[in-house]
Amino acid sequence: MNRLVTRQSRLRKPSRRELALFALLAAFIAVIEPFEPYDWLQSSVTAAINAKDYEGNAIIVAIDEETERNLPSRSWTRSELAALLTKLGQSEPEVILVDQQYFQDEDSSSLAELSAALEALPERPYWHVELSPEAAGSLSESAPAMDADSFVDSSAALDPALANRVRPAVATMRSYAFGAPIFVPLAVEQDGGPVPSFATILAGGTRGAERNVINVDLSYRPGTIPSVSAAEVLAEDFDTSVFENRPVIVSFTSTLGRDTRDTPNDTYTEKAAVWVMAAETLIRGPPRVLGWVPTFLIAVLAGLAWMYLPRPYGRIVAGVAFVGIALSPIVFEQHLIFVQTSHGLFLLLILAIAKLWQRGQGAVRTYRSAAETKSRFLAQASHDLRQPIHAIGLLAERLSQTDLSDDQAKLVSKISWSVDNASRMFRALLDIAAIESGTLQTDIRPVAMNELLAGIDSQNALSAEQANVDLRLVPCDLMVRTDPALIGTMIQNLVSNAIKYSPGKGVLVGCRMKAGRLAIYVVDNGRGISSSDMEHVKKEFFRSSRKSTLSSENKGLGLAIVNRLADMLHVKLTLRSEEGRGTVATIEGLEVVEQEDAKAAANADRPLPLSGLRVALADDDEETLASTRGLLEQWGCTVQTFAQLPEDLPDCDILLSDYDFGGGSTLAGRHDLVLQAEETGTQIIIISGHHPAQIRETIASHSGLILAKPLRAAELRSALMAARQG
Incomplete structure (x- = not known):
């Protein structure tokens, strides 16, 4: 009992939504039948896999091209048919069936000759009766089989000259795509009563079939069905014992498309051969048609098991059921048990797609959360x-x-x-x-390239000097439409890399028009990038395998950031490098805008004295406050310090302030200070560990500098000089 409880507790419990969707899907597939072409294709494949030789006793007399070539008039006439039937009658066949005939003569003498030949036969042959479209269309696959004992011997559809000399029979069939399936009737209701089909005559009766329309076993190879050319019979170039006590079908076989059918084992199968297959199906059967319900119920049970059983057992059960249903026709149809599998297979297939979609959505949610x-x-x-x-x-x-x-x-x-x-x-x-x-948003606006390059020059002048690098920036009077902060970050990363890997050499930054847009070039003649590393340098945390004294500084993030920012700004980053000779990094695709009164930016790398600059310093960290004050005083600044934001704006030139003072107190809550700074012309420089984009969202009115912690002294000095100048 405990084991049973334990096993039950391991079952999954699908949600009501899952069960409702599964029930809706099953009901939808059960109500409609959109998958019949799959069943046709599967029936054709199954027939080809189960291909076998015909071993019955029926034989076909083929009115073929050879027959017409040997005829005196090169055409088939009633006289030729009369001669053929006379010679067949002498061979004492079991029964003769005459398929649809296409005569070239219309004279009464040939008709009388044919009537005489029919009259002389030991047994009246069966003659093909053409069905009207209404009669052919009324054939039902579910109608009960007609009584074999009540078949009529004559029909008003026959030529009056032949009516009393032949017995009527129908040779109609219904075929579908892919050469399968083909359905044939056992009998058709005509004037005076039911008329038997060729299959019924060849099989010697309905053989206890329950339905009037049967599914033909098409696995027989048409080439194994005995066939004799009518030319050989007319020339008496045949053994008469071939037809003795055997059913004989006289049929045209020369007109492709009219006298042939597509079947799995032969594209051009004679219609007479299909009737032989149908008769053999009746003799071996009759066939049983299980329909789609059994396999569909198996699929429903497998789907429920998939939903309730834990992994991987549910998938195993569903997979085994899917394979079993798909292969079942191969096993059953060779025993004349026809089964439709499309409903069950499509139910499991759609369920699998739904589960894959559900798992994919879950994986996406997990990835996004992570x-x-x-x-x-x-x-x-x-x-x-x-x-x-x-x-x-x-x-x-x-x-x-x-x-x-x-x-x-x-x-x-x-x-x-x-x-x-x-x-x-x-x-x-x-x-x-x-x-x-996604917190980093773009702020696209016109940007003067000279101002942008001046900022790059001021940020890198000190590091270039320390690395003994000749840093040169070529002025550019153009303006581009982009985000100044993000494009500045991209150029800064490229220039910083160029300086780092070109000690004692030169770095050039310049612009050039390319395909109607501006391209920014950062060129160095440093050590370059190897071809093996070139395809990986834009990835995060990639570090070259080559030994270098600079490897400890390379965290593999600079180019990764530049590459991502390029995607955000819809520009293209390209790298060309030759090991030992240097690297060319290019930012392409910047949109150029017209400028009316562009002024060249001042050289930001020119040192400006800070003596006499009045700075109000606000920071809640004591060590930072003391260290920054001492540094500013060494540069000649007059400094006032505040551990919290002052109540009123001090008398100063620049307010150098942190953003977050703890306890929920931030500069965003002091719009009065920002307003006072705007009224007095005092510049506010914010130094914070928060991202600049987040700060600008909370202080929309602030247009000054926002510096990120940790901040190098050179960056702070450059910012103060730029603020004093501007």
Whole structure:
């Protein structure tokens, strides 16, 4: 009992929505029948797989091309048929069936000759009766079989000259695409009563068939059905014992499309051969048709098992059921048990598609959740670690400007290098997190290239000087439509990489028109990128396998950020490099806009004195506050410090402020200070660990600089000089 409870508890419990959708799907497939072509195709494939030789005793006398070539008039006439029937009658066949005839003569003498030949036969032959479209269309696959004992011997549809000398028989059939299936009737209701079909005559009766229309077993190879050319019979070039006590069908076989049918084992199968197959089906059967219900019920049970059983058992049951249903015709139809599988197969197939879609949606939701969690974690971690690193950088900068011994100066230099390295890493992580989370939005507007290049020059002048790199920027008076902050970040990353990997050499930044748009080039003659690394350098955290003293600084994020920003700005980043000779990085596709009064930007790398600059410094971190104050005073600034945002704007030139002061207090809540700064012309520079895009969303009226922590001293000095100048 405990085991039973345990097993039951392991069953899945599908939601009501799943069960309702499954029930709706099953009902929809059960009500309509849109999949019949699949059953036809499967029946054709099954017949070809189960192909077998005909071993019955029926024989076909073929009125073929050879027959017509040997005729005196080169055409088939009633006289020729009379001669053929006379010679067949002498062979004492069991029964003769004459299929539809196409005569060329109309004279009464040939008709009298045919009547005499029919009269002389030991047994009246069966003659093909043409059905009207109404009679052919009235054939029902579910109608009960007609009584074999009540078949009429004559029909008003026959030629009066032949009516008393032949017995009527029908040779109609219904075929579908792919050569299968083919349905034939056992009998057709005509004037005076039911008329037997060729299949019934050849089989010697209805053989206990329950339905009047049967599905023909098409697995017989048509080439194995005995056939003799009528030319050989007319020339008496045959063994008369061939026809003795055998059913004989006289039929045209020369006109393709009219006297042939497509079947699985032969594209041009004689209609007479199809009737032989139908008769053999009756003799071996009669066939049973299970329809679509049994396989559909199996599919329903397999679908429910798939929904209730735990993985992977449900899928195994459904898979076994699918394969079993698909292969069942191959097993059953060779025993004349015809089954339709399309309903069951399509039910399981659609259920599988629905489950794959459901799993795909779940995977997408999981991925999105994981990506958002990762982005939030990176943003929060980089923000929290920026503050202490920022303070360490300022303290190291102050310490480097004191009296130090050579060993102490080297230690401070290494500390500064480590802080700069960590700062770049956290800034890159925050940028990637902002891009992935979607918080980074573009602000497209006209941007003067000279102003953009001047900012790049000021940001990289110090690092270029320290690396002994000749950094040159070619002025460009054009204006482009783009996001100034994002395009600036892209160029800055490229220039920073170029300086880093070209120590003691040169870096050139310039612009050129290309295909009607502006392209920005960053060219260096440094060590270059190997061909094996070129296809990977744009990926996150990729680091070259080559040994380098700079490898510890390379976190593999710079080009990844540039590549993602290029997608956001709808521009193209291309790299061309030759190992040992340098690299050319190109930002292509910038839209050029007209400028009415463009002024060249001032050279930002020209040092401007900061002495006398009045700075109000607001930061809730004591160490950061003290370190920044000492650094500003060393540069000649007059500094006022505030541990919290001041009630009123101090008398100053620049308010250098943090954004978040803890306890829910942020600069966004002090719109009065921003308003006072606008009225007095005081510039506000924000230094924060939050992403600039988030800050600008909360302080829409602020158009000044927003610097990201951790901040290098050179960046702060450049910002102060630019603010004082502008």
